[in-house]
Amino acid sequence: MLTSKVIEQLVGALGKEKVFTDKEDLAAYSFDATADMPKVVPEVVVTPTSTREAQEIVKLAAQHKVPLYTRGSGTNLSGGTIPINKGIVMVMVKMNKILEVDAENLTATVQPGVIIQDLNDAVAGHGLIYPPDPGTIATATMGGSVAECSGGLRGLKYGVTKDYVMGLEVILANGKIMHCGGKTVKNVTAYDMVKLFVGSEGTLGVITEIIVKLIPAPEARKSALAIFRSLDDAAKAITGIINNKVIPATLEIMDNVTIKTVENYAHVGLPTDAEAILLIEVDGIPEVVEKEAEAVIKVCKENNGQLKIAQTAAERDEIWQARRDALPALAQLSPTTVLEDATVPRSKIPEMLKALRDIAQKYQLTIGTFGHAGDGNLHPSIITDETDIEEMKRVHQAVDDIFAVALELGGTLSGEHGIGIAKQKYLEQEFGEAGIEALRAIKRALDPENLLNPGKIVQP
């Protein structure tokens, strides 16, 4: 329980206008973007505007042993920012300065509250990009994105957030500030603490400054949409493209349920009898893009794919609109959309898709699957209604099955959404007992009192 003394001290440290205790304000921080999660109202919400203020908050939390939940925009999809043990919610969105764009070293230094799109806008003038591009790029913060190690549509070629974080400033659970990594391309000093904190979901420390790697913006890009009557053909095309030494920036898949739903929603002229659609984009130097596009087209044709190639920016937009419509179209079918994040080696995509079809049938559920085929990261989306208790039971069983299959196929529980609360119970299936103990040991070492985002990933 948080005492009025703690609130008084928070007000003393931050000023009244950065400390929220009204029930209505607190209610607005009782949830995040994850469906089917408990709603928990925090006891106080604070909005620091500097590292020093954030440090004061961590110190107060440590002194009074109060749970501290750090969050950005709250767009995460694993329950990672829900204040499950109440306590303090620390919102980082007001620490939103881009501190430096260093074009010579191809780095940017930002505060955690910077919106990813804003960073991209700021570096565009230098001809650079920050490649991780989660679907929430226009709303998600850099801090949240680093904490969750988010991915995105360009993951196949460009990787995920951890591949771009070079240095961090972190407030530890005891209130002390540590720095790790930096601007050097080569840095092998001691343990890789940067990688440890990236994806730690706020359980090991509070990130207050981030140095990221930037890359030159691709000069050209080419997009195509390929329609397949058979799932196996689509799968062969996916592996065929990569076997032909082409790594597309984006290689997305939509299954039949998704195709039908998108078509019904947006009427963009998709064939509703197709088993799968691939959306492919290659980017880079114009000559290379041409060559790679040719290879992609050839492979798709060889595998009975029907092709639509964008010739103009407008046509490219049209192709991507179908993918952008996937989630909204599915989401509009019913009140609740349970969006999962199962990931398999890309060669196992057809097996995974077939398994998902079986699971949908077994539990009599509608599951639309789309996602990042090129990197094996699928988003089976279960269309349901939270208020239907009987159906939700089946949903939970289906989710159990989905992760069991993904792991059996040599996959992982998360490609980009993290573990949070949502996938805790499966963690041991992936990590094993020894692995879980190692995770716990790290948590205990860095946060012995279990104050930082408690209740997420592993219990101490």
Add this chain to the structure above:
Amino acid sequence: MAYYDSLDNVRAEITRCMKCGNCQAVCPIYKEVLGESGVARGKIQIAKDLLEGELELTDKMQDIFSLCLTCKACAANCPCGVQPDKIILAARAELVRKKGLPGLKRQIFGVLGKPQRFKLGMGMAAKLQGFGLKKIPSSNAAHPRFPIGIDTRRIVRPLAKQSLLSRLPEVSKVSKPKQRAAFFTGCMLNYMYTEAGKAVVEVLNANDVEVITPKSQHCCGIPVFVHGDVKTAKAIAKYNLDIFAAGNYDAVITHCGTCIGAWVQHYPELLLDDAKYSKLAEQMAAKAYDVSQYLIDKVGLKEPTGQVAANATYHDPCHMVRGAGIAAQPRQVIESIPGVTLTEMQKPDRCCGGAGSFSLTHYPLSSQIRDKKIADALSVKPDMVLTSCGACRMQLEDGLFQAGSDVPVKHVVELLAEAYVKGGGRDSGQKTG
């Protein structure tokens, strides 16, 4: 039942929100306050808690729901197609039903519910405003001398000495009428921008449209409605529908984002469960047009020949662009004028922060939002800023003044009227009284 009649009526709308937070990217208020209760997602959760009895109606809640411009940017950006503005308006209505209106609003809205008394009051205010307003030399604007419910920093248009309705003839004839249109003036035109009101009649006449301006028409009622006073809004809607249904018109013409929204969207919604009026509201909605929309889509604009050399930029009023889907037509009108170059600002459809009386009740926050708009508009170095709404216009005028700019703000059809006159068009003064 209209969804504003009970919070329960927006339950389905609330449930559809999947809490993705995409509304954060486009909400002008969220961009300033950076708090969840400022954005649609947070407000929807609060409305849900209210519905489920986990929260109760408080002054704080009233504050939270008042922090919305009803600019509909969240609705336009929502992947699930949720219309948060409906939820917020329903919540405001619930608050008024359960807690009543605050004293000042109760008095003002009480008068608005009585068209004759409102008219009388505005007439008196026009005469007495010199006591409250201090004119700014060499401009057509003024500062409040003391905070008469308005921040003294802001500039306002003084009320016109003579209202538009008292100046316009009931019928403005043309020799060979193609259409007969009724003109719904709205308050901003009737009491402040009367010249713009005259311009509407001139351009319609110039396009061979006979204009009837019913004298007893009243405020559209939306300012009352957005504050949650559904009862008064319904009464005003019926009053206006009666007046405009009485004549035999091809169209009802408005000149303002809010007014067009009233006719095409809110009247049918508000009167949904009224057997007589819901049908009437639907019929009238089908004939209601913004003036630019009418000229382009229905009449076929007569291209002006007079030159107006200017670099103009256009601000989309929220209720025009997202509420009624009118964006292309005002631009077509602008581009039809010889000599005028339309240079788009970066985000022409971002809210100016005016939102009717929001700029009065929340002046500092409204100003922050407005300043972004003004910076965007000025970045294209315009000779004039054009728009299609009186309330936006007043906000933009204040913003330009505060930014030290003397760039004028005009309604699109005022510029068109100017081009007709320069092209040797009809002598407007005679025709419109």
